[in-house]
Amino acid sequence: MKTIAEINDKIKKGKAVVVTAEEVISIVKEKGLKKAAAEIDVVTTGTFGPMCSSGAFINTGHSNPPIKMQNVTLNDVPAYAGLAAVDIFIGAAELSSTQGMQYGGGHVIEDFIAGKDIKLYARSHGTDCYPRKEILTTINKYNVNQAYMYNPRNAYQNYPAAINSTNKTIYTYMGTLLPKYGNITYSTAGELSPLINDPYYRTIGIGTKIFLGGAIGYVSWQGTQHNPSQKRGENGVPTSLAGTIAVTGDLKDMSTRYVKGARYHNYGVSLFVGIGIPIPILDEEMLKYTTISNKDIYTPLVDKSGNETYDVSYNYEQLRSGSVEFKGKQVLTAPLSSLPRAREIANTLKDWIQHSNFTLSEAVTPLPREDKIHKLEIREMK
Amino acid sequence: MTKEKIKIYYTKNQLSRPITYELVKKFDVMFNILHADINYGSEGNLITEISGQDKNVRDALKYLNEVGIVYKKYNKFIIRDEEECIDCGACTAVCPSGALTMNKQDELQFDKEKCLVCELCIKACPIGVIDVEL
Ligand code: SF4
Numbered sequence A: 001m002k003t004i005a006e007i008n009d010k011i012k013k014g015k016a017v018v019v020t021a022e023e024v025i026s027i028v029k030e031k032g033l034k035k036a037a038a039e040i041d042v043v044t045t046g047t048f049g050p051m052c053s054s055g056a057f058i059n060t061g062h063s064n065p066p067i068k069m070q071n072v073t074l075n076d077v078p079a080y081a082g083l084a085a086v087d088i089f090i091g092a093a094e095l096s097s098t099q100g101m102q103y104g105g106g107h108v109i110e111d112f113i114a115g116k117d118i119k120l121y122a123r124s125h126g127t128d129c130y131p132r133k134e135i136l137t138t139i140n141k142y143n144v145n146q147a148y149m150y151n152p153r154n155a156y157q158n159y160p161a162a163i164n165s166t167n168k169t170i171y172t173y174m175g176t177l178l179p180k181y182g183n184i185t186y187s188t189a190g191e192l193s194p195l196i197n198d199p200y201y202r203t204i205g206i207g208t209k210i211f212l213g214g215a216i217g218y219v220s221w222q223g224t225q226h227n228p229s230q231k232r233g234e235n236g237v238p239t240s241l242a243g244t245i246a247v248t249g250d251l252k253d254m255s256t257r258y259v260k261g262a263r264y265h266n267y268g269v270s271l272f273v274g275i276g277i278p279i280p281i282l283d284e285e286m287l288k289y290t291t292i293s294n295k296d297i298y299t300p301l302v303d304k305s306g307n308e309t310y311d312v313s314y315n316y317e318q319l320r321s322g323s324v325e326f327k328g329k330q331v332l333t334a335p336l337s338s339l340p341r342a343r344e345i346a347n348t349l350k351d352w353i354q355h356s357n358f359t360l361s362e363a364v365t366p367l368p369r370e371d372k373i374h375k376l377e378i379r380e381m382k
Numbered sequence B: 001m002t003k004e005k006i007k008i009y010y011t012k013n014q015l016s017r018p019i020t021y022e023l024v025k026k027f028d029v030m031f032n033i034l035h036a037d038i039n040y041g042s043e044g045n046l047i048t049e050i051s052g053q054d055k056n057v058r059d060a061l062k063y064l065n066e067v068g069i070v071y072k073k074y075n076k077f078i079i080r081d082e083e084e085c086i087d088c089g090a091c092t093a094v095c096p097s098g099a100l101t102m103n104k105q106d107e108l109q110f111d112k113e114k115c116l117v118c119e120l121c122i123k124a125c126p127i128g129v130i131d132v133e134l
């Protein structure tokens, strides 16, 4: 048994033993759980995938005369300004009003992090206290006040693989799906994935300090659609969509290597977000969770055209092999989330901890461990 | 030695003609067939590399013209910005030839030889790092 405070002491002395969620698998195989649990202090995880439910708050500062911004666009991408006068929120999946699907909120966020000038345009009805009715200027990360990422749903614990049963190619947030079961796409960091390594959210909770987009961030809340009550395998790992987290961190400190705008042909835009979460090895049970490997993580197959339902699941070792069998045929499988970059994130976090640049935080309060997901019904006002 | 990548279009009545065999025999050229899409009884096309002595390749292509077989030379290539590529793999979902695959380290691998220049991967790349070069 170890406490987070004890682990932090070792980190501060530069003596913590840190391994990634991939490395831990063979270490435990070799040394056994007991011995390895005594030695290892932290296991680092990582993921770098498209996460549409992301965005950023920016406070631009006040102009003279001041304006209560409405109808805001950033590089022609509509942003939300139904807040105080110069607080705006730019969502990753918003499309450009001039370039359509070629550019969107995700790209604005990436360009902002890159330090580029962003065109700001806003109108207003004008008030006695905010008389200006229109503004056109440029902002960047050096001339605004606060700019922080706030992503309502990231790091899905597990995500179904996608296929297309129709006779036409369909364009989805799971990429281009070829007709007649022509391919399968899937999106996961698998055994490196943060919430897979702490399946019951024993250590990851609200307030947990994390790697977010190349900077330090925090888990700020449970993610939207957080579904801890999902069915789980014997190893505790959910067999489909389950836990999610909301995360936040300072945009100005982030790097475009770990935050990247993306476009999915004929679907829209999104944002690749890099997240890494350290798992403190408090005891053997915690270590055991982190030894999960791809062959023991299953995900269901979903027809993205919505026409068919299947009772088929694959594990990530199968999906990563390049093809799987479906309806008696070999179907090509393609990933959407970058494993080399996920690995790089886990290694970067490991490096930070080993060099005493990152200590662990105790969660302020746990993520909900029971909850259910509601469907949206079409109903009358009661 | 020279190597050309061509797409041969077959019409209905040319399908039974063993054209590659004829060219090999007559001009001592080599074929590396990359992709064949032939619907028997109608028409089809064949994407192939043809290599050999400069003159032989030229003569072989001239011969195709003479016997009335239509072909197109590939003068475009697919290029990928390796620095900017994030190895997500989305492009491998649409590649019909297996030119784009993920290697053992989960990185994107591009096998130029297998590429048909169908350009499907260009739009499938979420980061926009694939393009054609003329
Ligand atoms: S153009 Fe792209 S998708 Fe088409 S064969 Fe070449 S690599 Fe594959």
Ligand code: SF4
Binding pocket: B080, B084, B085, B086, B087, B088, B089, B090, B091, B092, B108, B124, B125, B126, B127, B128, B129, B130
């Ligand atoms: S889709 Fe683009 S970024 Fe992703 S692996 Fe292919 S070339 Fe690289």
